Amino acid sequence: MSMKPKFLVLWGDGINCENETARAIDLAGGDACKVHVNELLKSPALLRDHQAMVFPGGFSFGDHLGSGQILALKLENTLKEELQTFVKTKPVLGICNGFQTLVRLGLLPDADFQRSCALVKNEQGHFIDHWTTLEKNSSSPCIWTKNLPAEFALPIRHGEGRFVCQDEKVLGRLLQNQQAVLRYKENVNGATERIAGVCDPSGLVFALMPHPEAALHDWHLPFAGKAWGLEFFKSAVEFLRGKL
Numbered sequence: 290m291s292m293k294p295k296f297l298v299l300w301g302d303g304i305n306c307e308n309e310t311a312r313a314i315d316l317a318g319g320d321a322c323k324v325h326v327n328e329l330l331k332s333p334a335l336l337r338d339h340q341a342m343v344f345p346g347g348f349s350f351g352d353h354l355g356s357g358q359i360l361a362l363k364l365e366n367t368l369k370e371e372l373q374t375f376v377k378t379k380p381v382l383g384i385c386n387g388f389q390t391l392v393r394l395g396l397l398p399d400a401d402f403q404r405s406c407a408l409v410k411n412e413q414g415h416f417i418d419h420w421t422t423l424e425k426n427s428s429s430p431c432i433w434t435k436n437l438p439a440e441f442a443l444p445i446r447h448g449e450g451r452f453v454c455q456d457e458k459v460l461g462r463l464l465q466n467q468q469a470v471l472r473y474k475e476n477v478n479g480a481t482e483r484i485a486g487v488c489d490p491s492g493l494v495f496a497l498m499p500h501p502e503a504a505l506h507d508w509h510l511p512f513a514g515k516a517w518g519l520e521f522f523k524s525a526v527e528f529l530r531g532k533l
Contacts, residue, residue: 297341298322298323299329304326304344306384309505319341319526340529344391346446361393380433380529381396384501385499389449396494398489405455408451410448416446417446418444420510424440425470429469430467433495434486442514471485478498485498501522
């Protein structure tokens with residue numbers, strides 16, 4: 290058996306889902322290494338010791354100046370070069386606040402550090418917290434969603450989760466390249482095209498607003514059914530072990 294792939298799980302400064310995310314990675318057969326934001330900013334080369342990176346959910350820096358904004362600025366100022374190299378060959382996942390951070394960093398949708406999309410306030414104008422059904426785009430290049438069925442349920446809990454694009458051109462390219470990986474079955478927050486998760490053109494960098502780490506076991510579901518959250522992490526571990 291090959292060594293377990295190491296996943297860097299970012300934590301600190303208001304990120305609050307790192308323990309559940311680390312547990313999901315360990316259950317999936319990976320090796321979760323929680324690294325504090327400050328530690329990573331102090332030693333950017335730490336990234337090179339890991340085969341994948343996860344930006345968990347929460348409220349980084351209390352969502353001051355907007356969700357994920359301060360974290361994105363800090364990472365861009367210190368870590369841009371290391372991240373640019375990392376995302377070319379290694380899987381990166383953003384969950385909820387992590388999605389907001391990756392979009393603000395310009396690592397999604399095109400991994401080119403250019404901002405072309407945003408996650409803005411839900412059309413309801415308030416925080417939402419419930420389970421929702423998602424539809425998977427089976428034509429997507431995303432390496433994180435290979436093992437998922439056409440439809441499954443995950444919980445959402447966000448105030449700024451409405452995905453929007455800068456213009457029609459960006460949206461058109463996103464849809465044409467099959468980068469809209471997950472869609473809400475129903476309009477839950479006003480997101481363009483009901484988009485719940487997107488990947489970059491390579492399929493390595495992926496982020497979603499729902500929380501897969503909160504749906505690891507069937508008993509996590511508030512209704513009868515199957516939990517699919519673990520499959521996101523299993524897919525990445527399989528990819529890293531060269532099985533995909």
